[in-house]
Amino acid sequence: MxxxxxxxxxxxxxxxxxxxxxxxxxxxxxxxxxxxxxxxxxxxxxxxxxxxxxxxxxxxxxxxxxxxxxxxxxxxxxxxxxxxxxxxxxxxxxxDSDFHARKSAKRKIYRYTLLNRDYPSALRCRQAHYVAQPLKVTAMRKAARHLVGKHNFKSFQGAGCEAKSAVREIHDLSIKKRGDWIEFSVDGSGFLKHMVRNLVGTLIEVGYGRIEPDDIKAILKARDRKKAGPTAPARGLCLVEVFYDKPKAKRCKVSKKK
The missing domain is CATH 3.30.70.580 (Pseudouridine synthase I, catalytic domain, N-terminal subdomain)
Incomplete structure (x- = not known):
């Protein structure tokens, strides 16, 4: 096969x-x-x-x-x-037969797209979450820094998640603003059910001013889903890339001359 x-x-x-x-x-x-x-x-x-x-x-x-x-x-x-x-x-x-799409994966990058202005988009309404209220991007970036690293993300774990452990590592969480568009890029070793959407939903609450950036540390420590923000809608989320180890080079056998 x-x-x-x-x-x-x-x-x-x-x-x-x-x-x-x-x-x-x-x-x-x-x-x-x-x-x-x-x-x-x-x-x-x-x-x-x-x-x-x-x-x-x-x-x-x-x-x-x-x-x-x-x-x-x-x-x-x-x-x-x-x-x-x-x-x-x-x-x-x-x-090779030892490659496995899920088990061999080392890292994944997700992107969450948000439109932040007075009116929505007809063309991208199915690929972006629309928020009319102005968001404080600087505060969201400050809060995001507390989420980078290895943590127990129980507070951001969706109901019904079957993972044995809530410990995950986020390598990078960047927030870029281009005009009216805000993009969250989350690079991690693995993710819990709804984890990225719960992270984004919480950061949006920071953008509203309902959660202070430094409150993220207490939310992580609480390991309680009720302490974090709501789940951001699915339409804004996109799996960008999955990373794997490079395949090992095949060694060539050299026949010895007699």
Whole structure:
């Protein structure tokens, strides 16, 4: 069996997240059905992690095993010819059997987009959260610094999270303002259910002036979801990139001359 790695982009508004759900269509389900059409066999697809209902992706990674002799380019062309317009395969490559889209992942970057002005956007209403009240970006940046590093993020963990530990490490949390648009970029080793959206929701409360920047330290220490801010809407969140270790170089055997 061969292992095939996919790099995916999708607009998640019409889907109930990545993983199979009993109450709605998901990205995983759509991919598996198209692969079955192409290969003639049921083909389970493993993603780098779950994205919630309505969340988007520029760089979701997945893998599947197959006995097909199709080339990566043939898979790319075949999948994109069958997938709906809001799911696109950006790249396909054959990888070693020990590669695992979820277990091999080392870091992920998420971006949360927020529009902050007097009127919303008709063109980007499904990819950004709209906030009319002016936000204090400097205060949000100060608060964000307290979230960088290894912490117990229990206060930012969504209900129903099955993680055994709430300890995670955030490598970087930057907030950029470009005109009326505010972008939160969160780079971490892993994330709890709804964690990024809860972080952003809390930072928005800081922007409103309802939470002081230094209060973030007490919120972390409390390990109580009720102490943090509300969950920001899913539409503003996008999985940007998943990082893996570079594959080991294959050693060439040199035959000794007799």
């Amino acid at each position: 061969r292992r095939i790695k996919l790099l995916l982009e999708y607009e998640g508004s019409q889907y109930h997240g990545w993983q199979y759900q009993p109450n709605g269509i998901t990205i995983q389900e759509v991919l598996e059905k198209r692969l079955e059409t192409i290969t003639g066999k049921k083909t389970p697809v493993v993603g780098s992690g779950r994205t919630d209902s309505g969340v988007h992706a520029e760089g979701q990674v997945a893998h599947f095993n197959t006995a097909s002799n199709m080339t990566p380019r043939q898979f790319l062309k075949a999948l994109n010819s069958l997938l709906p317009h809001d799911i696109v395969v950006r790249a396909v490559e054959e990888v």
